[in-house]
Amino acid sequence: MASIKDISKLTGLSLATVSRVFNNSPLVSEKTRQKVLKAAEKLDYQPNMMAAALRSGKSKIVGVIVPEINNHFFSGIINSIEKKLSDANYNIIISQSHESEELENKALLSFLKLSVDGVLISISKETTDFSFLKKLMHQKTPVVFFDRTPKLEVASSVVLDDYKGAFMATQHLIDNGCNEIVHIAGDPKVSIFNRRRDGYVDALKENNHRVSENFILTLTHDQETDTTVLKLLFQNNPKIDGIFAHGDEICLYVMNILTTLGIQVPKQVKIIGFGNVDFTEHTYPRISTIDQKSNEMGLLAAEMLLKNLNNEEIIHSQQVLSPELIIREST
Amino acid sequence: MASIKDISKLTGLSLATVSRVFNNSPLVSEKTRQKVLKAAEKLDYQPNMMAAALRSGKSKIVGVIVPEINNHFFSGIINSIEKKLSDANYNIIISQSHESEELENKALLSFLKLSVDGVLISISKETTDFSFLKKLMHQKTPVVFFDRTPKLEVASSVVLDDYKGAFMATQHLIDNGCNEIVHIAGDPKVSIFNRRRDGYVDALKENNHRVSENFILTLTHDQETDTTVLKLLFQNNPKIDGIFAHGDEICLYVMNILTTLGIQVPKQVKIIGFGNVDFTEHTYPRISTIDQKSNEMGLLAAEMLLKNLNNEEIIHSQQVLSPELIIREST
DNA sequence: TTCAAAAATGATAACGTTTACATTTTACAA
DNA sequence: TTGTAAAATGTAAACGTTATCATTTTTGAA
Numbered sequence: 001m002a003s004i005k006d007i008s009k010l011t012g013l014s015l016a017t018v019s020r021v022f023n024n025s026p027l028v029s030e031k032t033r034q035k036v037l038k039a040a041e042k043l044d045y046q047p048n049m050m051a052a053a054l055r056s057g058k059s060k061i062v063g064v065i066v067p068e069i070n071n072h073f074f075s076g077i078i079n080s081i082e083k084k085l086s087d088a089n090y091n092i093i094i095s096q097s098h099e100s101e102e103l104e105n106k107a108l109l110s111f112l113k114l115s116v117d118g119v120l121i122s123i124s125k126e127t128t129d130f131s132f133l134k135k136l137m138h139q140k141t142p143v144v145f146f147d148r149t150p151k152l153e154v155a156s157s158v159v160l161d162d163y164k165g166a167f168m169a170t171q172h173l174i175d176n177g178c179n180e181i182v183h184i185a186g187d188p189k190v191s192i193f194n195r196r197r198d199g200y201v202d203a204l205k206e207n208n209h210r211v212s213e214n215f216i217l218t219l220t221h222d223q224e225t226d227t228t229v230l231k232l233l234f235q236n237n238p239k240i241d242g243i244f245a246h247g248d249e250i251c252l253y254v255m256n257i258l259t260t261l262g263i264q265v266p267k268q269v270k271i272i273g274f275g276n277v278d279f280t281e282h283t284y285p286r287i288s289t290i291d292q293k294s295n296e297m298g299l300l301a302a303e304m305l306l307k308n309l310n311n312e313e314i315i316h317s318q319q320v321l322s323p324e325l326i327i328r329e330s331t
Numbered sequence: 332m333a334s335i336k337d338i339s340k341l342t343g344l345s346l347a348t349v350s351r352v353f354n355n356s357p358l359v360s361e362k363t364r365q366k367v368l369k370a371a372e373k374l375d376y377q378p379n380m381m382a383a384a385l386r387s388g389k390s391k392i393v394g395v396i397v398p399e400i401n402n403h404f405f406s407g408i409i410n411s412i413e414k415k416l417s418d419a420n421y422n423i424i425i426s427q428s429h430e431s432e433e434l435e436n437k438a439l440l441s442f443l444k445l446s447v448d449g450v451l452i453s454i455s456k457e458t459t460d461f462s463f464l465k466k467l468m469h470q471k472t473p474v475v476f477f478d479r480t481p482k483l484e485v486a487s488s489v490v491l492d493d494y495k496g497a498f499m500a501t502q503h504l505i506d507n508g509c510n511e512i513v514h515i516a517g518d519p520k521v522s523i524f525n526r527r528r529d530g531y532v533d534a535l536k537e538n539n540h541r542v543s544e545n546f547i548l549t550l551t552h553d554q555e556t557d558t559t560v561l562k563l564l565f566q567n568n569p570k571i572d573g574i575f576a577h578g579d580e581i582c583l584y585v586m587n588i589l590t591t592l593g594i595q596v597p598k599q600v601k602i603i604g605f606g607n608v609d610f611t612e613h614t615y616p617r618i619s620t621i622d623q624k625s626n627e628m629g630l631l632a633a634e635m636l637l638k639n640l641n642n643e644e645i646i647h648s649q650q651v652l653s654p655e656l657i658i659r660e661s662t
Numbered sequence: 663t664t665c666a667a668a669a670a671t672g673a674t675a676a677c678g679t680t681t682a683c684a685t686t687t688t689a690c691a692a
Numbered sequence: 693t694t695g696t697a698a699a700a701t702g703t704a705a706a707c708g709t710t711a712t713c714a715t716t717t718t719t720g721a722a
Contacts, residue, residue, distance in 0.1 A: 001470075003678055014702045019680060029700060049444045050390060051678035054381040054707050061424075061445075070403075070410040079401040082427055091441055093392075094425050096413055110422055113380045114392075139332075223615060223660075249613040256615030259590045279610045282580040284554060284587030329554075334708055345672045350710060360670060382708030385677050 002043035010039045022047055053115065061091045062305065063111035065121040067099050067148075072277045074122065076294030077146060077301070081120060084302035090117070090309075097124040105132050118142045118305045123150055142308035146301040156308070158300045158319045162192045165290040165323030166199025169244045169272045172288070172325055174207050178242030178270055182215045182233070184254060186246040196246050196274060215240075219250065227257050234263060241269055248273040248280050248289055255287065255330065270331040276324075285329030293321045333374035341370045353378055384446065393636065394424045394442035396435060396452040398479075403608045405453065407625030408477060408632075412451060415633035421448070421640075428455040436463050449473045449636045454481055456521075473639035477632040487639070489632045489650045493523045496621040496654030497530025500575050500603045503619070503656055505538050509573030509601055513546045513564070515585060517577040527577050527605060546571075550581065558588050565594060572600055573662075579604040579611050579620055586618065586661065601662040607655075616660030624652045 004018040011018070013032060020028045021036040039045075053059040062085055066074040078094065085092055093116065095107035104124050109132075111119060118141060121133075130150050137143050137155075145157040173181050183200045186193030197216065204211050217233070219226045234240060245251035251273030255265055265271050265285060273280060276291035300319055308314050335349045342349070344363060351359045352367040370376075384390040393416055397405040409425065416423055424447065426438035435455050440463075442450060449472060452464075461481050468474050468486075476488040504512050514531045517524030528547065535542045548564070550557045565571060576582035582604030586596055596602050596616060604611060607622035631650055639645050 005678075015679080016681080016703075017701055019678095020701090023680080027700065032700080046440070046444050048385070048446065048678050050381050050385045050446055051707090052680075054379070054385050054709085055678080055680045057707080059381060068410070069400075069413065070406045072401075075401045075406040078425075079399070079427065082400065082425065086426065086438075086441075091424050091426075091445060093422050094409075094413065095417065095422075096410065107417075109377070110417075113377050114422060115379065115381055223617075227615075249610060252610060253613045253615055256587075256590075259587075260615065277610070279580060279583060279608070282584045284558075284584055284591065286554075336708075346709085347673080347711080348671055350708095351671090354710080358670065363670080379708050382677090383710075385679085386708080386710045388677080 001048070002040075002045040003048065004045070006043055007036060007039045007045060010043065011035050057115065059115050059117055060089060061093055061114060061116045063093045063095070063107070063114070063116040063119045063121075065095050065097055065104060065107050065119070065123075067097050067122060067124050069094065069096050073147075073275065073292055073294050077122075077298035080295045080298030081302045084299055085306070088306055090306075097127075099124045099126055101127045101129065108132050108136060112136065116141070118144070118309050120144050120146060120301050120305060122146050122148045124148075140314070142305055142314050144301045144305045144308075146297055154316050156304050156316045156318070158297050158304065158321065160292055160297065160321050160323055162195040162323070163199040163202075165274060165292075166196035166244070166246075167203045168199075168323065168325050169274065169290050170200045170203035171207070172327070172331060173242035173244060173270055173272060174203070174209065176242075176270055176331055179209070180215070180237060180240045181209070181242035181244060182217065182240055184243065184245040184250055185216050185218050186250075187218075193246055200244055219254075221253075223257075226253075227261070230254070230257055231261055234261065243269060243271040245271070245273045248275040248277040248287065251287055251289070252279065252283060255283070266330050272331050276326050280326075280328070283330075288328045288331040289326050291324040291326050293323060296321055332379070333371075333376040334379065335376070337374055338367060338370045338376060341374065342366050388446065390446050390448055391420060392422045392424055392445060392447045394426070394438070394445070394447040394450045394452075396426050396428055396438050396450070396454075398428050398430050398453060398455050400425060400427050404478075404606065404623055404625050408453075408629035411626045411629030412633045415630055416637070419637055421637075428458075430455045430457055432458045432460065439463050439467060443467065447472070449475070449640050451475050451477060451632050451636060453477050453479045455479075471645070473636055473645050475632045475636045475639075477628055485647050487635050487647045487649070489628050489635065489652065491623055491628065491652050491654055493526040493654070494530040494533075496605060496623075497527035497575070497577075498534045499530075499654065499656050500605065500621050501531045501534035502538070503658070503662060504573035504575060504601055504603060505534070505540065507573075507601055507662055510540070511546070511568060511571045512540070512573035512575060513548065513571055515574065515576040515581055516547050516549050517581075518549075524577050531575055550585075552584075554588075557584075558592070561585070561588055562592055565592065574600060574602040576602065576604050579606040579608040579618065582618055582620070583610065583614060586614070597661050603662050607657050611657075611659070614661075619659045619662040620657050622655040622657050624654060627652055 004015055007018045008015050017028060018036050021033050064081060069075055082092055097104035101124060104127055145155055147159060149157040149159055185197050188194055201211055245254055255271055258265055263269055273287050273289040276289045280287040280289050335346055338349045339346050348359060349367050352364050395412060400406055413423055428435035432455060435458055476486055478490060480488040480490055516528050519525055532542055576585055586602055589596055594600055604618050604620040607620045611618040611620050
């Protein structure tokens with residue numbers, strides 16, 4: 001591979017001048033710039049980023065860590081991060097924590113060794129010790145958290161307002177005439193699921209609807225049991241006309257069960273999910289849902305990072321994204 | 332950040348000896364090794380990969396290109412690639428081609444500049460000119476293709492046997508007593524969809540079943556039209572008892588339409604998809620399907636690459652993976 | 663004790679850039 | 693024509709490693 005040394009030889013110019021051309025320095029005349037570019041073309045020169053990184057301390061690499069890449073939400077975020085950063089000529093290195101603090105730290109260590117210019121991370125559920133991240137941040141490496149953020153005093157972050165999303169979903173059902181609304185809740189150990197539950201409850205309260213614990217279900221995912229549970233629920237409460245599920249998968253599952261029970265969606269019961277996962281567009285009827293704004297989240301996180309990569313002083317900011325109501329046939 | 336220079340100063344040993352310790356060279360006594368390790372600990376030393384890469388020509392980075400990261404199949408592959416390669420202490424850089432030859436080449440150029448040690452790629456549909464890839468391969472950078480491979484004389488690749496998968500799916504329906512099997516076909520411009528169609532047709536033939544063009548449908552994805560089409564089909568052919576769909580999304584869609592038409596799955600009609608996408612496990616009934624082996628594919632591709640990264644001479648091999656039949660309630 | 667081979671260590675030049683500083687060339691006013 | 697500032701170019705050291713070759717130390721047989 002050709003180096004600037006070769007170009008220097010070919011053109012008779014010094015290394016410095018040649019280097020200046022590729023760094024778009026204004027301190028070089030148009031004539032020599034052309035001469036260098038021509039020589040570069042001829043030699044099929046490609047700058048060696050490793051050498052540049054070593055000397056300048058800027059690797060043009062950004063590290064990204066997510067719990068699981070094989071997950072609609074996260075791969076959606078990565079998608080927009082990749083787009084945004086590759087437009088700004090950054091490369092992204094991706095690691096998965098698989099919800100393990102150990103793997104997360106291993107990845108961060110790799111990033112450190114590679115001297116990445118910045119880090120984008122959605123922390124694992126398991127992580128409780130942020131000393132490694134703090135170390136990175138103290139080294140003036142900008143870090144932006146997305147979706148899952150630690151409770152640190154100073155940090156940049158982008159998160160979704162889950163409470164609001166649940167509220168919107170429930171309000172949407174009410175607006176469409178639903179009076180008896182059931183919530184299919186998630187694991188109460190996961191905080192975002194609790195926030196969704198709270199949003200549901202508060203939306204009911206605000207509209208002077210009755211809140212009943214009997215209307216908040218957690219399913220077993222055993223088809224027989226769940227079918228029985230729902231059958232009984234509808235037998236005892238034939239007026240139920242709305243369901244807000246905490247996730248799209250479970251929403252689809254419930255919808256399918258209702259159909260087999262002869263309950264028509266959306267005619268008899270309106271149903272809405274959460275996530276706006278791909279398949280919600282392919283079902284029949286198509287499922288209404290709450291979009292988690294993975295695109296915007298990735299974009300915003302990438303933009304925040306870019307800002308901090310360019311500016312010398314790091315500016316911390318916290319962004320909360322509003323979810324979007326996606327209305328389809330199921331409501 | 333501390334460097335081997337600092338360790339050298341602290342221990343009084345030469346740079347060479349210190350370097351040897353971190354490269355696990357056998358040419359260093361146990362006593363000095365311990366001394367160096369202790370000093371490294373004290374100084375919180377982390378090797379600088381950029382410097383090592385520059386000097387040694389080995390970056391410990393592997394570049395991965397997929398059409399879309401936000402796609403079950405590809406993110407599944409990336410998942411296993413990342414696992415395998417990070418275990419071998421490689422970092423992976425991920426780029427998306429978005430089915431554009433230009434973006435693909437841009438990513439490859441980035442890889443070149445970063446002097447990646449190897450490349451894993453699933454080529455974009457648009458790509459017709461492989462000169463850039465050939466250039467990379469001629470530079471002794473090992474390349475392994477997965478799922479989408481070019482027609483090159485010498486190349487390593489891992490692909491799925493789509494024909495076999497379709498054959499298996501159809502055979503499975505026949506084995507379960509289906510006599511009149513419909514195929515929901517995909518866009519005939521995409522070669523893998525044609526191979527799936529061929530597998531369906533050949534399975535019918537082999538079992539002495541009638542093959543009818545009327546039983547091969549392409550849907551519009553307009554719900555009203557598709558509902559009518561299916562309604563008519565079943566009115567005219569009430570004996571239809573099996574459906575093989577070329578994809579899981581369309582399979583779910585068809586299943587939902589059948590349910591509304593009062594056609595029971597799997598009682599009256601058995602239905603099977605292709606892909607083993609996540610949601611097939613969350614439907615009711617759960618959808619039988621063909622697994623595309625994304626895990627194995629990623630793993631195998633990563634292993635092939637690792638082999639070529641370690642060996643001096645590059646060995647080309649082509650692997651064809653057999654899909655797996657996943658039997659669930661829909662059949 | 664001597665000596666050669668083996669084992670361990672050291673000195674130093676790369677790798678391909680960037681960059682601070684020095685020098686030369688150019689432009690233009692006096 | 694000269695002087696001076698601005699523009700353009702050059703010199704050389706650094707970035708943190710690795711790797712070649714040279715040197716020293718250790719080991720153990722004669």
